[in-house]
Amino acid sequence: MTDAHPGTDPTRQILAWYDRHHRDLPWRVTPAMAARGIRADPYRVWLSEVMLQQTTVQAVKRYFDLFTSTWPTVADLAEAETEEVMKAWAGLGYYARARNLKKCAETVALSHDGRFPDTEAGLKALPGIGDYTAAAIAAIAFDRQAAVLDGNVERVISRFHAIDAPLPGAKPQMRALVAAMTPADRPGDFAQAMMDLGATICTPKRPACALCPLKETCRALAADEPERFPVKVAKREKPVRLGAAFVAIDEADAVFLRKRPGHGLLGGMTEVPNSDWTARRDGGTEPDAAPFAADWQTCGTIIHVFTHFELRLAVFRCRVSRAAAGGPGWWEPWHTLDGQALPTVMKKAIKQALPAAFEPNAPVREKVRTP
DNA sequence: AACACGTGGTA
């Protein structure tokens, strides 16, 4: 808190703004605490940064609470069952993050004596930690003068300098500009200040420029076109893929589940049996892709949008005895479905077949509609 | 370098 008179140095203006307007978040220490030499717990910084990759603060909060209460230290997470970690991560997306999270915890616990490396290079060598996360942990948890560049900072920097070069090509140029602004005395606060500025003032749409500490010197605002930045390359159109999912229900309202392979889309997560997802017009929409012979009833189609394709999944259901089910998998009681490592697309498919699934204390049988 | 990789919120 040494920036009472920020003058016209943008770094000091941003820090002074942060002292007054910083967000309070569960994984942070306040700038006043940081000024007294108190650093955030590297484990909590790392966990939050990985969760926040391509993910909103609002979505992360409850997962962060769950993880830190279940596994208070990196050693606890290292000793956890991978399946339990995947269950806890279910719904947050980008499941490779959870697999790498577990690997990273094991590496830190076993090869680094339970302490995170305190340099960018050391951090970046760990699974799931790339340029951004390494710089963020180094600056926030270890007070290193690291240049932190994420989507927020890209927006702030590209507007402040009115950078016409498109992302992602312009990233090195932006990183150099951030490095030149990053102070030696408060690098962690500066990184968090830039991200808070991008998240609350310098927003993608309708930025609140009147409230911005950089409004006097921002090139994009001077040109009256802040929303034109950052310039990005056009993205490809999303293809549509088709498939079928099969929800088998036994006499006791248990659902037949199985495990996905450890890598690739939804890797290591739990699923109901389903066909390949293909671009074929008739791809898997017929019950001939079913995991075992039964009286499969059609019960509608769900649409789920992934990062790089849209999935239209025809959902089939059947009521069978356990003996009828073949292949690898298990029967999961309806009341414990919600604790499973089911990605959202699979929850949607099950809910399509069993509308009462995932609703606490609701007997499934009463609410199942027979087609 | 370009593509794979989830989800939910917002306008």
Add this chain to the structure above:
DNA sequence: TTACCAAGTGT
């Protein structure tokens, strides 16, 4: 409703 996008990483 469609489109964009949010604290990116791995291959």
